[in-house]
Amino acid sequence: MASMQIGSGKVTRTDVARYAGVSTAVVSYVINGGPKPVAAATAERVREAIRALQYQPNATARALTMGSARLLGIIVPDSTNPYFAELTDTIAQAAAARGYALLTANSRTDAETERQNTVNLVSRQVDAIILATVLPPSEVAAMQVQGIRRVLIDQSSIVHGIPIISTDFEQGATIGVKHLIGHGHQDIGILVGRDIDPTRPDPRQNGWKKALADAGLPEGPAELTDFTRQGGYEATRRLLALPKPPTAIFASSDLLAVGALRAIHEANLSIPDDIAVVSFDGTSESEFSWPQLTTVRQPIDRIADRVLAAALSTEEPAGGIELLTTELIVRRSCGC
């Protein structure tokens, strides 16, 4: 009757079993609805003991026995980028709904850090690693992961044996740029984020090229820069310093676009009258910039869904690529 529990004492299953006068096996059966049935009266006694002792199972021990900690890992190049923050949060929520936690690692767009992050997650025995890699596909494929399943996101170049769930960047960029073309722009520049692997062309840039080519327009100026607000700012200044600056800019991320907005404002140019802007991502930040950004929204919810399904699937990893389509959110920065 009297509730025991000494301050910070660790109550284990043994304590509960003793208190309820049963074996630890029975306690397990009750807690897990376990493989064996338990008489109703006994079960009630066990539950009573758990309550009285304030017992909480030790997830670490369970993980060791089960070979799974119900833990997922995710590695992103910049966890403070609002897109990744929103994505990570959405995935974490979906994971939590299935009893999994999500361990977030930030590679800071650095190859070595990403490798370390991977080793770390592997040794922590995560059940799967969700990876927005900055490494070339071959290296990703070669990496030692003790058979831990991986799911690639945010990337279009296929990697043998590893499933990829990604936004269709090319399609997204295409609709963004087409929208700008629809406004009559003929000279459309692009801001693209610099990658670790310079040989890998950004599919958004491809989409931009394609849209331009389809409309019979010449390729506008492309600026490669860091994937940050500051990067977008600097790149846009360079664009504006051109003898003949573009009349519209497609930014391959909200972050870049926000930097661009500042550069354009500072140059005392009007948006969208002097220069129109369309961005990519569709984070909340794009909704509150000035002017509000017309943006190509990545389907975060669907990505999270599909990624989780792939990460938790028990089937042999398929290794294909699944591209999710985007949606154009029309606001003010395009001239609508």
Place this chain on the structure above:
Amino acid sequence: MASMQIGSGKVTRTDVARYAGVSTAVVSYVINGGPKPVAAATAERVREAIRALQYQPNATARALTMGSARLLGIIVPDSTNPYFAELTDTIAQAAAARGYALLTANSRTDAETERQNTVNLVSRQVDAIILATVLPPSEVAAMQVQGIRRVLIDQSSIVHGIPIISTDFEQGATIGVKHLIGHGHQDIGILVGRDIDPTRPDPRQNGWKKALADAGLPEGPAELTDFTRQGGYEATRRLLALPKPPTAIFASSDLLAVGALRAIHEANLSIPDDIAVVSFDGTSESEFSWPQLTTVRQPIDRIADRVLAAALSTEEPAGGIELLTTELIVRRSCGC
């Protein structure tokens, strides 16, 4: 010579020991550099075996034995808020430097979710929980945490027996508002984020009151709203709809300020000429809004440092409160 390893096979310490012709104890000694010394030749043989087998220790097993998973947990009300994203990232980095990982949980400013997050982290046996709570102090104190250490952040009301590391919100708000007063503003409004616990006054609001009182100015209008960009937007529209809107606004977060900026722009008012704005947080977003926000920067690095020290300390939890001072970053939105 020949490297073995079958596909996804789990290589354990036993395999390494067998391969190197030693006991598992020796393998441990080599890996951990302790507690017993190992002959140089033997150690080399073990390392060789580890390499050949691509052995990686199982952190879960280690955690069970050691009683610590080298895991910290953090619960924040909104992980996509750039301030918390930056803070979490900084703490994660500092933790990683000491061999700890950080598990992030998002309470969505919801009491019940926060409770669940706590239970979850406790059962995962984290070594400490860093908590930006939305609950009243008494409930936090009463919560069952199996003796797991907690550190409170982002909060000034003291809680018995739990150490608090927080920005000095009141001081920060004071210098922000004083700066506005220095610009000659007499009618300064404030945007404050709504809390779960309506009885707990926001210390930033106190700072604002104090600065005003010190200058002999009347209290301006205060708008309570959601802690989001949208919230800041709506609250500011209400402010602007007042018969006599304030000439300056102090926003108690960057998020709120960004929303405010949009509302002011939409009203075709000039910032800072018609309405000046000073925000609180100092995230990167404040640097790229238009105009750039003058802001009271929270000392994220120092917070991370102190929080980690408190979380990892082996001493009896002190239970005091440590307030860190802010710094005013002067940019354009204040009129400078």
Place this chain on the structure above:
DNA sequence: GGAACATATGGAAGCGTTTCGATGCCTGGA
């Protein structure tokens, strides 16, 4: 040359779970 001592290594217990057999009891049918 033998005892006392370092030094290097091995054996085994224990961390808190899960779950597989094994056991004991009770029921009902013959």
Place this chain on the structure above:
DNA sequence: TCCAGGCATCGAAACGCTTCCATATGTTCC
């Protein structure tokens, strides 16, 4: 009355690691 068959429960092994204690060498000093 006896036995087969079910049901409820228990005992113990296993998960991979750390570390205490013991043992087996080799060394040094009288």
